Amino acid sequence: xxxxxxxxxxxxxxxxxxxxxxxxxxxxxxxxxxxxxxxxxxxxxxxxxxxxxxxxxxxxxxxxxxxxxxxxxxxxxxxxxxxxxxxxxxxxxxxxxxxxxxxxxxxxxxxxxxxxxxxxxxxxxxxxxxxxxxxxxxxxxxxxxxxxxxxxxxxxxxxxxxxxxxxxxxxxxxxxxxxxxxxxxxxxxxxxxxxxxxxxxxxxxxxxxxxxxxxxxxxxxxxxxxxxxxxxxxxxxxxxxxxxxxxxxxxxxxxxxxxxxxxxxxxxxxxxxxxxxxxxxxxxxxxxxxxxxxxxxxxxxxxxxxxxxxxxxxxxxxxxxxxxxxxxxxxxxxxxxxxxxxxxxxxxxxxxxxxxxxxxxxxxxxxxxxxxxxxxxxxxxxxxxxxxxxxxxxxxxxxxxxxxxxxxxxxxxxxxxxxxxxxxxxxxxxxxxxxxxxxxxxxxxxxxxxxxxxxxxxxxxxxxxxxxxxxxxxxxxxxxxxxxxxxxxxxxxxxxxxxxxxxxxxx
Numbered sequence: 001x002x003x004x005x006x007x008x009x010x011x012x013x014x015x016x017x018x019x020x021x022x023x024x025x026x027x028x029x030x031x032x033x034x035x036x037x038x039x040x041x042x043x044x045x046x047x048x049x050x051x052x053x054x055x056x057x058x059x060x061x062x063x064x065x066x067x068x069x070x071x072x073x074x075x076x077x078x079x080x081x082x083x084x085x086x087x088x089x090x091x092x093x094x095x096x097x098x099x100x101x102x103x104x105x106x107x108x109x110x111x112x113x114x115x116x117x118x119x120x121x122x123x124x125x126x127x128x129x130x131x132x133x134x135x136x137x138x139x140x141x142x143x144x145x146x147x148x149x150x151x152x153x154x155x156x157x158x159x160x161x162x163x164x165x166x167x168x169x170x171x172x173x174x175x176x177x178x179x180x181x182x183x184x185x186x187x188x189x190x191x192x193x194x195x196x197x198x199x200x201x202x203x204x205x206x207x208x209x210x211x212x213x214x215x216x217x218x219x220x221x222x223x224x225x226x227x228x229x230x231x232x233x234x235x236x237x238x239x240x241x242x243x244x245x246x247x248x249x250x251x252x253x254x255x256x257x258x259x260x261x262x263x264x265x266x267x268x269x270x271x272x273x274x275x276x277x278x279x280x281x282x283x284x285x286x287x288x289x290x291x292x293x294x295x296x297x298x299x300x301x302x303x304x305x306x307x308x309x310x311x312x313x314x315x316x317x318x319x320x321x322x323x324x325x326x327x328x329x330x331x332x333x334x335x336x337x338x339x340x341x342x343x344x345x346x347x348x349x350x351x352x353x354x355x356x357x358x359x360x361x362x363x364x365x366x367x368x369x370x371x372x373x374x375x376x377x378x379x380x381x382x383x384x385x386x387x388x389x390x391x392x393x394x395x396x397x398x399x400x401x402x403x404x405x406x407x408x409x410x411x412x413x414x415x416x417x418x419x420x421x422x423x424x425x426x427x428x429x430x431x432x433x434x435x436x437x438x439x440x441x442x443x444x445x446x447x448x449x450x451x452x453x454x455x456x457x458x459x460x461x462x463x464x465x466x467x468x469x470x471x472x473x474x475x476x477x478x479x480x481x482x483x484x485x486x487x488x489x490x491x492x493x494x495x496x497x498x499x500x501x502x503x504x505x506x507x
Contacts, residue, residue, distance in 0.1 A: 012032075030047070034046040133173070135154075159176070215230075299473065303323045306452070354428055358431070
């Protein structure tokens with residue numbers, strides 16, 4: 001039975017199932033209600049197994065009676081089943097570790113559980129979803145889950161808020177949980193292996209999350225082998241065999257998918273190895289997986305990059321061409337109106353203040369042409385490489401140049417229209433209003449990419465749009481070429497000022 005928003009909300013601890021979510025990996029997942037936001041508009045659900053905590057609307061939960069829950073458990077949801085098996089295997093490893101002394105796997109499990117606890121507490125307390133805890137949110141959470149006095153809650157908040165900015169970030173909550181873990185280990189005589197430096201742990205956790213978020217293109221909370229291969233091909237030069245071995249290393253339960261917890265275990269294990277004395281000779285997992293890659297540059301997030309990556313005559317190919325044609329058609333309509341229905345005023349008709357404003361707006365006019373500036377940057381700093389064909393068979397070299405030519409023509413067209421509007425203006429306010437109006441047209445390609453990326457169009461468009469967000473090309477490392485974008489920008493700006501001087505008959 002589904003929950004009617006008008007009826008009384010179920011109490012905390014009630015077993016529910018998630019329904020009607022856009023994320024297919026969460027639909028049908030089971031868990032227990034962990035709490036509500038203060039306005040009761042969101043339900044915090046602690047998913048079964050290692051699923052963590054998610055926030056959903058009341059209408060997206062379905063109550064489970066015992067009979068239905070047993071039948072659901074017998075059928076076994078793919079994701080919840082996998083997480084349950086992972087959870088059982090984790091408990092088994094933990095129990096065997098306790099019977100035979102503290103092992104490296106014990107420590108990794110402890111660290112992963114500490115991270116999960118910190119993140120779960122943060123998600124429950126962050127009722128407005130801002131990514132930071134205000135004191136009011138923290139106080140509300142503590143009063144519901146502890147019996148601390150207001151004075152003690154204030155002291156705890158001040159202790160966690162290390163930078164004293166009045167807000168607590170997720171990193172600060174994690175640091176506090178690690179600090180409490182360390183204090184407990186020291187009191188109970190924990191082994192040196194367990195007492196890994198807190199700063200190193202925080203860095204490892206952050207690197208692990210960075211890698212996971214970049215590789216999980218589908219956003220379903222798991223990395224498939226295909227996603228991992230795409231990520232590694234973009235960021236490293238490893239062979240297919242090496243990539244498969246790395247994936248197998250992280251996929252501890254051999255289910256064909258890597259979870260965030262599995263990635264964290266590998267990163268934390270690397271930090272433990274470094275502490276044991278052999279770490280100085282080892283390459284960190286962050287470097288191994290290409291998290292810090294200074295020799296690559298990201299593609300521009302627009303439909304012209306979609307055109308470059310798309311297969312010939314595919315939906316994405318025609319979609320990008322259609323957006324380009326739309327922008328050029330609108331530009332031509334504006335140009336016809338400017339030169340047919342309007343005229344350039346004589347220099348004597350333009351007030352001195354307007355002339356001065358035109359001069360200062362010329363560099364602003366150029367700076368607003370993002371497509372033009374990006375094209376200069378690409379040809380000055382990025383180069384096409386045949387390795388990209390392994391990830392995107394349609395990303396030919398000629399398409400790389402053609403996509404950039406579309407972008408260049410787009411930028412030049414808007415620069416021409418903006419400059420014309422500036423030179424036809426006879427009052428200051430109209431110049432600023434025209435600038436604001438044209439910004440809407442200039443952003444059409446970015447809006448088109450966002451629509452595709454967010455899944456509002458077809459799956460094929462969504463897939464290519466997401467590839468744009470993560471794809472990188474090598475830098476050219478040619479100092480002469482790297483100066484070209486600055487040179488081209490300087491030349492373009494000089495031309496604009498010369499046109500302004502000629503128009504005012506000052507040159």
